[in-house]
Amino acid sequence: MTDVDPVADPVAELARVRGRFAELEREVATLRASEAELRAMFAAMTDAVLVLDRDGRYLRLPETAPGMAYKPAPEFLGKRMHDVLPPGSADAFLADIRRALAERRIVNMVYSRHIAGQELWFSANASPMSDDAVVVVCRDITEQMRHEQVLRDSIRQQELLREQEAALLQLSTPLIPIRDDIVVMPLVGRLDAARIDQAQDTLLQGIAAARAKAAIVDITGVPAIDVAAAEGLVRIARAVQLLGARVVVTGIRPDVADTLASLGELGGLVTRGTLQAAIRDVEAALRQRRPDRRATT
Incomplete structure (x- = not known):
């Protein structure tokens, strides 16, 4: 028995073509659905x-x-x-x-x-x-880049303000030598925690660098001193004493005296009414500390 040539069997050939056509239609339908999905995605x-x-x-x-x-x-x-x-x-x-x-x-x-x-x-x-x-x-991403630029500008501005603030702190806590062994620090304006810390650092470093024996802190230009600022002044005095130097605070007004008195223990804080009185005080103290170098015969 021999195989039947499909070409010789029109019915079989027609069935095969119809099957292939149906298969192609399904593929086309799938491609159209995929294309429609892609178009919808792109449109969104x-x-x-x-x-x-x-x-x-x-x-x-x-x-x-x-x-x-x-x-x-x-x-x-x-x-x-x-x-x-x-x-x-x-x-x-x-x-x-x-x-x-x-x-x-x-x-x-x-x-x-x-x-x-x-x-x-x-x-x-x-x-x-x-x-x-x-x-x-x-x-x-233009808006995003603009926002980032604004943020960078803001950060730079904040850094600049901090630098200026630090520079102002340095300027607002000057240390003035009036003799080789005596320095004066005049304070002006409000004394907050940052000013107190800056004053202490400047004073301690200046005394150590100049090998000063006495420091005068003048607060005549400070409008008001609260308990925190008064405690800060006492802390500064103790720190200076640890370096072996004498510290005197001048420019004490009645309200400031009341605040200092409320602290109780002042840690050896010495006060004088005026800068001139403070200078006389530290000069006298330093003379007493100097050894008598007169030769005896």
């Missing part, structure tokens, strides 16, 4: 989507939703990036496209363009689509 995207080859030629410009400040024009199709972009931008783009193809991975690029008199910023991801083409998704 506000980013620009480009398909380019390794030479930077625009192969496809899928339509996406409006919303991006700039999208490539339809007439870009068939042109190369060097035909429509500034040379520097085109070179950078092309390098990233070829890197994405060579490394078979997504490459991100951030770039700016001047359009309609303003600088716009974009973030683009180039992803390999084949051996010679990439799909590039570009997103407008």
Whole structure:
């Protein structure tokens, strides 16, 4: 018994063709559904989507939703990036496209363009689509970049203010030598914790550097002193005494005296009414501390 030639059997051939046709219809239906899904996805995207080859030629410009400040024009199709972009931008783009193809991975690029008199910023991801083409998704990040710039400017401004504040603290706590062994620190303005700390650091470093034996802290220019500031003055006096130097506070008003008296223990804090009185006091104390060098015969 021999096999039947399907060509000789029209019924069998017709059934085979109909089956193949049905199969093709199903494939077409699947492709149409996939295409419709892709179109819907693109229609929902506000980013620009480009398909380019390794030479930077625009192969496809899928339509996406409006919303991006700039999208490539339809007439870009068939042109190369060097035909429509500034040379520097085109070179950078092309390098990233070829890197994405060579490394078979997504490459991100951030770039700016001047359009309609303003600088716009974009973030683009180039992803390999084949051996010679990439799909590039570009997103407008201008607002993000502007916010980041505002943040950077704000941080720089805060740093500048801190530097100026530190400089003002230095200027507001001057240390004036009136003799080789006596220094004066006049304080002006409100004494908060930062001013107290700055005054103590400046005074201690100045005494150590000059090898001073006495320091006068004048608070005539301080409008008011609360308990915290009074405690700070006592702390300064104790720190100076640990260096072996004498400290005298001048410019004490009645209200300041009341605040200091409320502290109880003043840790050896010496006060005088005027700067002149303080100078006489420390000079007398220093004379008493000097050894008698007169030779005896």
